[in-house]
Amino acid sequence: MTAGKAGRASSSSTGPDAVLRWGVVATGRIAHRVTRDLACLEDAELYAVSSRSKGSAQAFAEEHGFAVSYHDDPSGSGSGSGFRQLFADPRVDVVYVATPHAQHFKVVRAALEAGKHVLCEKPFTVNAAEARELVDLARSRGLFLMEAVWTRFLPATRRALELIRGGAIGTVRWVQADLGFPAAYDPNDRLWDPAAGGGALLDLAVYPLTWATAALGFPTALAANGHLNQDGVDVQNTITLEYPEGAAAQLTSSLQAAGPGTATISGTAGWIRTGSPLYNPKTLEICTLDGTTRVEEFEEETEGFIHELRETARCIRAGLQESPLMPWKDTVQVMQLLDQARSQLGLHYPNDQRAGAA
Ligand SMILES: NC(=O)c1ccc[n+]([C@@H]2O[C@H](COP(=O)([O-])OP(=O)(O)OC[C@H]3O[C@@H](n4cnc5c(N)ncnc54)[C@H](OP(=O)(O)O)[C@@H]3O)[C@@H](O)[C@H]2O)c1
Known part of the structure; x- marks a missing residue:
């Protein structure tokens, strides 16, 4: 984990008026565009971002004002992938997944298993079997899950x-x-x-x-x-x-x-x-x-x-x-x-x- 300098003030807890702390997974094209709108959302804290690479994670956090950034451990032996570290952070309330389609299933499943609410880019998954499995998991865990078909x-x-x-x-x-x-x-x-x-x-x-x-x-x-x-x-x-x-x-x-x-x-x-x-x-x-x-x-x-x-x-x-x-x-x-x-x-x-x- 890397502490950024710019994160917005954090809130206390969840509840009808609570500030939600957002985590963003991946730092590609759509992640930047959606995060610019996230910065305009009421009662949202841009809290954490994860990337495969340290440089991208830190640059994204710096550009958009995230408090912390996570990245993959290149040695493969330490703390694991950046997104799993982000999901293990108890301060994250909801995650936005912006990886390519083929990774949506793996990343969203890990987020739900860690107890996070999820907004995932379209297409939701690569096939319907993956989509059904994620929906069943969200249902059984009592978590919010949605495909980001912004239209x-x-x-x-x-x-x-x-x-x-x-x-x-x-x-x-x-x-x-x-x-x-x-x-x-x-x-x-x-x-x-x-x-x-x-x-x-x-x-x-x-x-x-x-x-x-x-x-x-x-x-x-x-x-x-x-x-x-x-x-x-x-x-x-x-x-x-x-x-x-x-x-x-x-x-x-x-x-x-x-x-x-x-x-x-x-x-x-x-x-x-x-x-x-x-x-x-x-x-x-x-x-x-x-x-x-x-x-x-x-x-x-x-x-x-x-x-x-x-x-x-x-x-x-x-x-x-x-x-x-x-x-x-x-x-x-x-x-x-x-x-x-x-x-x-x-x-x-x-x-x-x-x-x-x-
Ligand atoms: N709603 C919309 O209007 C809209 C528009 C464009 C795209 N999308 C959707 O958003 C998703 C991403 O599209 P994009 O255009 O942003 O793609 P992109 O520019 O290629 O960015 C995807 C990011 O995901 C991460 N990534 C790449 N390969 C990965 C892998 N093998 N495993 C894990 N992470 C990987 C990388 O971030 P790191 O290097 O930081 O890990 C990469 O920058 C797609 O599913 C696409 O359909 C939606």
């Missing part, structure tokens, strides 16, 4: 669902959503690395699926097409979801091509189109059959991660183990859809070697 908590998303559920566009019949960008091939980047759960499906399809399942629920059938590269990760995929009475969703995610990056939800009385990117839209375009089109705009004070952080804190203070906005069953069902898509694409990962996995 679900945004004001624009909540407004779109309010409109849809209120009948503003009639009965939803189809959803079309895409997310893609041309990503430079880099075998050392987690996006392209099979061992890290690389590929467009696990990284990007979560967002089009979020809009489809929010608007139409979970489908009766799924058909996936896609292209795998020489390393066996998918560079592009299309997913069709089928629903009763012919309702459908068409979803595309790509590491090869740029797209509009929007979601369109179409119903018997009109349609709603999100602004781009669909994972953090700032506008909703609403068109109804009377010929009216209007645009609703949504201002953000922060990058937008604060809403999932606020929901995490709210649930922990309220003694909830899961959020009604991102319930465990939705996380597991999305992982099941991703498993089905992977099986049709022939996309396999080392994590699948675990018993019962896809």
